[in-house]
Amino acid sequence: MVKFPRVFTGLWAFHKAFYGLIRRLQTTVEHMRVRNDTAETTALVRGEVISLTSGRRQAVRADASAVTGAYPWVGVMTEGTDYHATGIARINGYGYVLFDEALDPAPAPGDIVYLSETPGRATNVAPKTEGAYVQRIGIVGDDTPYATANAAWVWLYHCCAPTEAD
Numbered sequence: 001m002v003k004f005p006r007v008f009t010g011l012w013a014f015h016k017a018f019y020g021l022i023r024r025l026q027t028t029v030e031h032m033r034v035r036n037d038t039a040e041t042t043a044l045v046r047g048e049v050i051s052l053t054s055g056r057r058q059a060v061r062a063d064a065s066a067v068t069g070a071y072p073w074v075g076v077m078t079e080g081t082d083y084h085a086t087g088i089a090r091i092n093g094y095g096y097v098l099f100d101e102a103l104d105p106a107p108a109p110g111d112i113v114y115l116s117e118t119p120g121r122a123t124n125v126a127p128k129t130e131g132a133y134v135q136r137i138g139i140v141g142d143d144t145p146y147a148t149a150n151a152a153w154v155w156l157y158h159c160c161a162p163t164e165a166d
Contacts, residue, residue, distance in 0.1 A: 030093045032074070034059035036081045044081045047098035047151050048120035049137065050074055050089055059089065061120030064127045064135060076156065090156060094141060097122045097154045107152045111140045122154070 034057045036044050044050065044059060051062035051074050059081075062074070076095040081087030099107055100116050100123045107113070107124045115135040116123040126134045142153040 030090060031078070031088050032091050033057065033086055034075075034077075034081075034089045035086050036083055043083060044077050044087060045098070045120070046077055046080050047096045048077045049097065049115060049122055050077060050120070059087070062115055063119040063121075064115045064117045064132045065129070076154075092156055095138075095154055095156050096145070096151055097138070097156075098149075098151050099123060099146060101150050107140045107143045107146055109140050109143055112136055113138045113140055113152075113154050 034050065034052065037058050044061070049062045050059040052058060053060050059074075059077075075089035075091040076097050078088045078090050078095070097113065098121055100118050100121050103124060105124070111124040112126075113122050113124060113136070114126050115133070115137055117127050117129060117132055122137060124140065136157075138154040138156040140152050141155050145151040145153070
């Protein structure tokens with residue numbers, strides 16, 4: 001979460017407007033509205049890794065087998081979103097991310113998280129398939145949900161351009 005300095009003032013209206021703006025900035029920095037309106041006519045699930053297909057913020061399941069634009073991933077769905085509906089994607093901060101099933105080794109705190117070749121999923125193993133792209137999306141913070149839901153809490157970041165797998 002982005003932290004801003006506290007402002008002390010005697011003007012209540014100023015105080016209220018300033019902190020309203022700060023809350024909006026924090027939400028804008030960490031979340032983005034996306035539309036599930038593409039050729040994939042299925043609902044997006046909470047935790048799926050997504051990318052965008054056009055300027056209208058149309059979300060699709062991201063995967064490491066192809067790069068869309070400069071970055072193959074944009075964020076992680078914070079809630080399930082039906083087809084032809086608008087949802088919220090977390091683009092920064094601490095997010096719930098779905099992983100591939102039966103990873104060996106299983107994700108552990110501190111592991112680097114990569115975009116998987118399975119659409120909408122993440123992995124803690126860098127893709128090695130020829131033609132795949134290696135895209136880091138964050139670091140595992142809490143791996144507790146992996147045992148029951150193939151998910152983990154991840155510190156998300158946007159810093160690294162994808163590179164082709166070796």
